Every structure is written in structure tokens, then in C-alpha cells.
Amino acid sequence: MIRLRHHSSPEGENVGGRCRRRAHGVGSRLPRAIRAALALPVVALAAAVGLGSVRAAPAGPGTWSSRAEIVASWEQVRPRDGSALARVAGLPDSTSAIELRPEVTWEFARVSLTAKPRVLATAAGGEQDVVSQLDEGWLRVRPRVGVSLQAGREVLLWGPATFWNPSNPFFAENNRANPQRALGGIDLARVRWQFNRAWSATAIGQFGRGRADVASAHRQGVKVDWVGEAASAAFVAASAPHERASVHGWAQGTVSDAVIVYGEAGWSEGAASLYPERGPSPTGWSLQPRGGDARRLKAIVGGAYTLLSGATVTVEVWRNGDAWGADRRGQVAEALRALVRQPFGIADGQIGGILTTLPEPYGRHRAGVQIANAGDVRTAWLVRYTHGIDEGGGEWLGYLRRDLSDSLQVWGSAAWCTGGERSAYGLGVRSAVSVGLTWMPW
Amino acid sequence: MPSVMSNAPSFTRFIGLFAAFVGLLVPAARPAADPAAPSVDALLESSDRARGGGLPGLAWTIEIVSTDEDGQSRQVMSAIARDNDSRVDYTAPEKSKGQFVIILGRNMWFSRPGLRKPVPLSPRQRLVGEAANGDIATTNYRADYRATLGPQESIDGELCQVLELSAKAKNVTYDRIRYWVSLQRGLGVQAEFYTVSGKLLKRARFEYENEIEFSGVRSRFVSRTIISDAINPPNQTVMTYRDVRVAAPDPSRFELVQ
Numbered sequence: 135m136i137r138l139r140h141h142s143s144p145e146g147e148n149v150g151g152r153c154r155r156r157a158h159g160v161g162s163r164l165p166r167a168i169r170a171a172l173a174l175p176v177v178a179l180a181a182a183v184g185l186g187s188v189r190a191a192p193a194g195p196g197t198w199s200s201r202a203e204i205v206a207s208w209e210q211v212r213p214r215d216g217s218a219l220a221r222v223a224g225l226p227d228s229t230s231a232i233e234l235r236p237e238v239t240w241e242f243a244r245v246s247l248t249a250k251p252r253v254l255a256t257a258a259g260g261e262q263d264v265v266s267q268l269d270e271g272w273l274r275v276r277p278r279v280g281v282s283l284q285a286g287r288e289v290l291l292w293g294p295a296t297f298w299n300p301s302n303p304f305f306a307e308n309n310r311a312n313p314q315r316a317l318g319g320i321d322l323a324r325v326r327w328q329f330n331r332a333w334s335a336t337a338i339g340q341f342g343r344g345r346a347d348v349a350s351a352h353r354q355g356v357k358v359d360w361v362g363e364a365a366s367a368a369f370v371a372a373s374a375p376h377e378r379a380s381v382h383g384w385a386q387g388t389v390s391d392a393v394i395v396y397g398e399a400g401w402s403e404g405a406a407s408l409y410p411e412r413g414p415s416p417t418g419w420s421l422q423p424r425g426g427d428a429r430r431l432k433a434i435v436g437g438a439y440t441l442l443s444g445a446t447v448t449v450e451v452w453r454n455g456d457a458w459g460a461d462r463r464g465q466v467a468e469a470l471r472a473l474v475r476q477p478f479g480i481a482d483g484q485i486g487g488i489l490t491t492l493p494e495p496y497g498r499h500r501a502g503v504q505i506a507n508a509g510d511v512r513t514a515w516l517v518r519y520t521h522g523i524d525e526g527g528g529e530w531l532g533y534l535r536r537d538l539s540d541s542l543q544v545w546g547s548a549a550w551c552t553g554g555e556r557s558a559y560g561l562g563v564r565s566a567v568s569v570g571l572t573w574m575p576w
Numbered sequence: 577m578p579s580v581m582s583n584a585p586s587f588t589r590f591i592g593l594f595a596a597f598v599g600l601l602v603p604a605a606r607p608a609a610d611p612a613a614p615s616v617d618a619l620l621e622s623s624d625r626a627r628g629g630g631l632p633g634l635a636w637t638i639e640i641v642s643t644d645e646d647g648q649s650r651q652v653m654s655a656i657a658r659d660n661d662s663r664v665d666y667t668a669p670e671k672s673k674g675q676f677v678i679i680l681g682r683n684m685w686f687s688r689p690g691l692r693k694p695v696p697l698s699p700r701q702r703l704v705g706e707a708a709n710g711d712i713a714t715t716n717y718r719a720d721y722r723a724t725l726g727p728q729e730s731i732d733g734e735l736c737q738v739l740e741l742s743a744k745a746k747n748v749t750y751d752r753i754r755y756w757v758s759l760q761r762g763l764g765v766q767a768e769f770y771t772v773s774g775k776l777l778k779r780a781r782f783e784y785e786n787e788i789e790f791s792g793v794r795s796r797f798v799s800r801t802i803i804s805d806a807i808n809p810p811n812q813t814v815m816t817y818r819d820v821r822v823a824a825p826d827p828s829r830f831e832l833v834q
Contacts, residue, residue: 388699
């Protein structure tokens with residue numbers, strides 16, 4: 135079953151990206167009967183009782199620390215008329231959700247354990263659903279000064295760019311391009327050596343997909359980091375079974391008191407996509423794998439300027455060598471247009487196959503601009519526009535958050551997408567509005 | 577650069593106030609060799625020592641209470657520092673828990689649980705908010721400022737040497753600082769921070785009730801910093817320092833991926 139995962143997030147950096155929202159299979163769930171019976175009430179019960187036990191520091195050696203968030207949200211999505219994505223993903227008009235996000239850490243001497251379980255309950259289109267999962271959890275050991283070993287499930291992100299992080303071979307997304315989906319970690323082990331103040335190296339071995347939507351379950355990499363007085367950089371080499379080795383890197387520099395410039399790049403294979411071609415199938419179309427057959431350059435450059443008010447303007451431009459040109463985008467648009475008009479059945483599977491494997495970003499060149507405040511103590515805001523230079527169209531986004539107290543926040547966001555059928559921004563959603571409350575009980 | 581907008585309150589508060597602590601805490605330095613003719617270099621060296629010079633590193637707990645037109649707010653954080661590098665982890669209030677800031681030279685990153693990835697920040701963002709009161713103090717005065725002797729003035733009955741500091745480079749936070757250093761104790765007592773246009777922005781006072789011990793020598797350490805907004809005088813921030821320890825931090829604690 136292909137459907138959207140509705141993981142609403144109150145984080146300003148994580149809003150937007152709705153136009154490009156992809157379909158994903160829902161992960162581990164409770165049995166359907168239990169879901170239907172418990173749904174939202176189980177979340178409230180867990181909040182009151184279950185997690186309360188986590189809060190209390192157990193007796194014994196070591197120190198405990200914990201925090202928790204309870205996020206309640208409501209989202210309304212307006213799909214495009216005749217949208218292929220809306221058809222196969224079954225976009226509901228509105229979704230209500232409540233999610234528990236506890237985090238517990240135990241530390242003793244040179245050893246620490248961290249767990250970030252999640253319980254998400256959603257109600258949409260007359261259906262209720264509860265998903266419980268371990269987004270992250272790891273064991274960390276610091277056997278000697280400057281050395282750390284970590285194993286478990288982790289969201290491993292790096293790179294200075296806002297809109298895209300091609301320097302990271304482990305995570306294609308940075309939780310900003312598709313914000314309604316909370317990232318789960320991948321299963322990995324890593325060892326890090328800090329040689330001196332400036333240089334460090336990390337060896338990373340991935341041994342499972344964990345909770346992340348990543349192409350490969352196994353990947354190895356080496357990362358070398360350098361930090362100067364006003365600049366930093368990293369070089370990454372990685373390999374995975376059935377893929378050519380890839381190289382990646384990023385660099386950033388503080389040019390002045392108010393300006394930071396940076397860039398990220400990767401030279402790697404892309405994921406194979408299912409490309410529609412006319413063929414002797416009941417729908418008249420067949421899907422053929424395309425891409426992922428050669429290493430191509432993916433790069434993003436950008437800069438940020440901090441205004442005297444404290445607000446920061448960010449501008450980024452990027453190129454995805456694996457993205458499709460106008461001809462292929464036109465073919466996809468034609469196929470989707472034809473498939474959407476066909477009866478439910480095989481056509482839906484083909485639509486889902488096309489949409490879930492589209493290159494991301496879809497167009498080769500894109501640009502983004504964002505302005506966000508950093509000066510108001512209790513009220514935060516953000517305005518962002520992402521534009522498809524080749525494909526046309528784009529996404530406008532606004533976000534506002536207000537602290538009601540030290541432990542309660544209210545927030546809301548609105549997105550508006552423009553673009554034709556050859557643009558990723560025109561494939562599914564026209565607009566989306568979400569509001570929510572975040573309570574941090576401890 | 578990625579946004580920090582939803583983290584603005586915690587981050588901005590921290591940046592300036594933490595900076596004030598690091599930069600202006602002055603251990604019980606040796607009294608000026610000749611109070612009648614103090615050496616600028618010796619006074620600045622004393623100030624720079626407060627940033628960890630001669631120490632393998634510091635760890636402490638900071639409580640920040642800010643008062644402005646919206647009321648009063650409180651934050652608590654634990655910090656480690658090594659030369660010009662530092663890491664601060666927020667422990668209270670609830671909305672700030674899990675956040676951390678790493679400063680490595682002029683590089684700064686901010687992160688919090690929902691952000692997933694540390695966000696790089698420009699030095700100017702240290703100016704934002706009440707926390708900016710202490711930002712000047714993050715500067716290494718001896719390295720970043722030209723200093724001239726000013727008059728000798730009394731602060732609460734304590735004779736101080738006024739140092740007039742002007743920026744050597746354009747990229748320092750403030751163009752000019754007036755810094756009062758006690759001739760008797762060798763401690764920074766008061767500082768005023770000015771904009772490029774010469775406008776007074778902030779004023780800070782320092783108290784030294786803490787003690788540290790290093791290499792068998794006990795010396796006084798800053799215990800409280802009171803920062804007043806010169807533009808909005810009712811706005812005030814008080815930083816209280818506890819559990820100050822001389823300790824070399826594990827370098828892996830400055831890892832961005834945590």
C-alpha cells in the first residue's frame with residue numbers, strides 16, 4: 135500500500151516541501167484492531183502514565199537526563215485538480231495528529247546510551263492509525279580522549295546548505311526538503327578520532343536501513359573534517375554494494391561579521407528511477423529503469439547575510455546531474471496525464487512507481503531564497519521560496535511560531551505551489567496549511 | 577545559511593551572555609606591577625587570561641535571568657571551553673533542553689533536537705537580542721583591539737584603569753569598548769560597548785565571588801555579570817556562574833554530529 139506519512143513537525147526549518155511530497159510505505163505498525171481501538175486515546179494515556187516513568191531518574195550508577203515533546207497538529211492539504219499524486223496517495227483533505235517524542239540518555243563514566251522512541255497517532259479521512267517506532271537509539275563509548283565509538287540507529291547529517299545536502303552519501307534528504315516526514319535514523323557504527331583541534335576523521339559503517347528511506351542497507355564511508363578559525367570543510371569517500379565509489383565534500387567560510395558562504399558537492403551515482411515508455415501493457419505504458427548508471431556531479435552553492443535586525447537572508451543555487459531534462463520530464467508528464475485518465479488498477483501502480491522514484495531534485499537546476507528572523511525572543515518567522523529553474527514553478531512557504539510559555543508553543547505554516555505538469559512543484563499539491571501545539575512537559 | 581529562526585530565543589540569549597562570561601571573567605590576576613603607571617599590555621593580558629589562557633579548559637553552569645518589557649525569563653546551561661572554543665548545552669527551561677551551541681574560533685553552529693543538523697551562524701547573530709550585551713567580551717582584546725590608556729576612575733570606590741579599545745579588524749563585533757580594570761585586583765569591573773557610529777549599546781558589571789584552583793593556586797573567578805541595555809535601560813540580564821571547574825574538555829565533545 136502506498137500512502138503518505140503525516141509526520142507534522144513544528145520545526146521552522148522543517149516546514150515546506152509539500153509540493154514535492156512523495157509517497158512512502160508506512161513502516162512498522164500495531165495490529166489494525168489495536169490501532170482502531172486505541173488510536174488517539176493511547177497517546178494521551180502514554181503521555182500521562184508511560185512516559186511519566188521515564189521522567190523519573192532511576193536509581194543506580196550513572197546519570198539520567200530526559201526530555202519530551204508532545205506535538206498536536208492539524209493539516210489541510212489541497213491537491214491539484216486531477217493530480218496523479220493525489221490519486222495514488224489518497225491525499226486526505228485534512229489530517230490530525232498527535233505525536234510523543236521522548237528522549238532519554240543515560241551516562242556513566244565513558245559510556246552513554248540514548249533512545250528516541252516515537253508514538254504517532256493520526257486521524258485522516260475517517261481512519262485512525264498509530265505508529266510506534268524507534269527513530270534513534272545508540273550506544274556511545276569514549277575509550278580515550280579524542281576517540282569516540284558509536285553504534286545504533288542515528289540520523290547522521292552534515293553540511294552547511296539549507297535546501298539540499300549532496301555532500302552526504304548516507305542521507306539524501308536533510309529533513310528540510312520534505313519536512314512533514316520526521317526522519318528516522320539508519321543503523322550504523324562509527325568511530326571518530328579527533329587528531330587535534332583542526333583535524334578529525336570518522337569511519338562509518340552502515341549495516342541497515344533502520345527507519346530511513348535510503349537506497350542501500352549497507353554503505354561504508356570515511357569522513358575527514360577540518361575546522362579553521364573562520365572556515366571549515368570536510369571530505370567524504372563512500373562505497374556501497376553494486377554502486378561505484380563516490381566522493382563528496384563541503385566547505386564554508388565566514389567572510390565577514392554578517393556573511394557566510396558555502397558549497398557542497400558530490401560525485402556519485404544516482405538512484406535508478408522508473409521511466410515511462412510506451413509499451414504493450416494494458417495501460418499502454420511500461421516502466422523502465424533509468425539513471426543510476428554513472429557518477430554525476432551534484433552541487434550547491436550559497437550564502438547567508440545577517441541583517442542588523444538579526445534576520446538572515448539565505449540564497450542557494452544547486453545542480454543535480456542526475457535530474458532529468460526537458461524531454462524526459464515531458465515524457466513523464468504525458469504518461470501521468472494518460473494514466474490518470476485510466477480506471478483504477480494497473481495504472482495506479484505505474485503512477486506510484488513513477489512518482490516514488492523520480493529524481494530528487496527533479497529539475498537539474500534550482501534556486502532557493504529564505505529570510506528568517508533570529509531576533510525576536512518569543513516569536514519566530516520564516517518566508518521561503520524555492521524555484522525550479524529548468525522545470526518552472528516553485529513553492530512559497532510561510533511559518534510562524536510563538537512561545538506561549540517556557541514549555542508551550544503554538545505554530546503554523548502555509549505553503550503554496552506553482553508549476554505545470556513538467557515541474558515537480560506541479561505534480562501533486564496546490565497548497566497546504568498546518569497549525570499545531572507543542573508541549574514540552576519536561 | 578540555514579535558518580535558526582525557531583531557535584532564536586535560546587540561541588541569541590546564549591551567544592551574547594555566554595560570550596560575556598567567557599570573555600570577561602577575570603581570575604584573580606596579579607595586581608598591576610605599578611598601579612601608578614599600569615601597562616596596557618599587562619592589563620589586556622590579564623583580561624585575555626580570563627578566556628582560558630594558561631588554563632587547560634573550563635567547565636561551569638550558567639543561569640541567565642533576563643528582564644524586559646515582556647517580563648522575565650530564565651535559562652540554565654552547562655558549558656565547556658578550551659581557548660576560544662566552547663560548547664554549551666541547554667538544560668532549562670523545557671523548551672530549550674537538548675539545544676547546544678558550538679563555537680570554534682569564529683565558526684559557530686547551533687543545533688537542537690528537531691533541527692537534526694547543526695546550523696552555521698554568522699558572528700553578527702551574536703548581536704541579536706539581549707544576550708548581545710556581552711558579545712564584545714568574546715573578542716580576544718589583546719589580539720583584536722588596539723588599546724590606549726584612558727583616565728583612572730573609581731567604580732564603587734575601587735580605583736580602575738580605563739582602557740579604550742578600538743577594533744583592529746572590521747569583523748569584530750563592536751568597533752569600540754571602554755573597559756574598566758581594577759588596579760588593585762586586576763579584574764575587569766565594568767565594560768561599555770559601542771557601535772561603529774559611537775552609540776553606546778550595552779553596559780556590563782562583573783562580580784567575583786567564585787574561586788578556582790589551578791596548579792595549586794586559588795584565584796577569584798567571576799560569579800555574576802549584570803548587563804544593562806543602554807538603549808532600553810529597563811532591559812537587564814543577570815548571569816550567575818556556578819560549579820566552575822578547571823578541566824580540559826575531551827576534544828570529541830566539540831563534534832558537530834552529536
